[in-house]
Amino acid sequence: MVIEEHATEWLPAYALNILTEEETSKVAEHLASCPACREELRLYQATADEIPLAVKQIAPPPALKGQIMDKIHSRQMKNADSIQPTFWQRLEAILRVRAPALGLALIVLLALGNVLLWRQLNLSKNLAVTPMRVIALANTTDSPQAAGTLIMDQRGEYGTLVVDNLATLDPGKQYQVWLKRDGERVSGGVFSVNSEGYASMEILAPMPLIQYDSVGITIEPAGGSPGPTGAKVLGGDIPH
């Protein structure tokens, strides 16, 4: 095998990773000093990456998903036994499991930033060094009784939304969270409330929450919409 000016002839097979060891090392050596072949290889690798999409689709056995999730769950349980829960895991667990009143009481505590009391409650050793950002959301004429709070970590990266007194919607509808930045909105997730109008959920966003200008909640078809279409029920600015 001799590579003269370029390794063009060998690149398709190199991208498929089917060359012999000797061939592979010669091509790799050439690539190290040839930007043109590196670019050519990138295009072949992108092509090779697409090949699986063309293969005949075969449905896996229905039980397979359950087996995978059981395996994941048991690993999760093992980890939980050996690792102390993080602050956020504790907070989420409390907000999800306890009654709404307790959840709201905790939020009030957070809002007050009463670090000492939190210490007494022994909910987190970390809180003293990581106080959270708490943003109260304003209700609208479509939901005059609704209350909502967004709780973010200190860096504004992650956040949990807690709402109360929102109307229980028809089965075909859900609430959807929107994050707005430079006039563009992305979905932060959908949720439904319980019979008391209460829900809590982790906000899902491609970027840290602090990078968005505002948050809003609208009523959308179940599963959510690509963009807001229904009445806004809660909203607020995210201070930077």
Place this chain on the structure above:
Amino acid sequence: MDYSHVNDETLLQLIARSQENALSELYDRYGRLVYSVAMNSLADAERAEEITQDVFVRVWEKAETYRVEQGRVATWLTSITRNRCIDILRHSRARHENLLISWEEAENLDPPSPQNVEWEVDLAQSQRQVRWAVSQLPEEQKQALGLAFFQGLSHPEIAQTLGEPLGTVKTRIRLGMQKLRQLIQAEPQK
């Protein structure tokens, strides 16, 4: 919690933060693709199931290592799957009897969900393009490419398997990849 509107990259971030529901959603999206790649590679349902389990457990443990620059999440998953299958084949030196990879018909696409979410639209578009591109290749190029990609056979191994001269096999692989590259970048025919 409904993750159907969450994009793939955010799903991986959530998996990295141990959100089991996010992994469940990722499986709903790509479990079939991963299993199909494993089945075409190994032609063994039991082993394909094991590989699919391995892939998703690995995603659960290594989700934080995914980088957008590596390509799409679907590509990342199929790449892990393919490498695991080829490892098994090379270690066991086992090759399955069926030398013809089953390519999907160009027009066969999963029906879109009524929600028509972005990730589904993107995936369907890519599938349409690639299936059309593969359908344009001559049968002998498809066969050689299939053996190279899904079984990790080298040029001499493919030549021996097909009873063809080594030079012919090298040319088929090279021309097949070149044509595929051009066609994938082109618009599919309506």
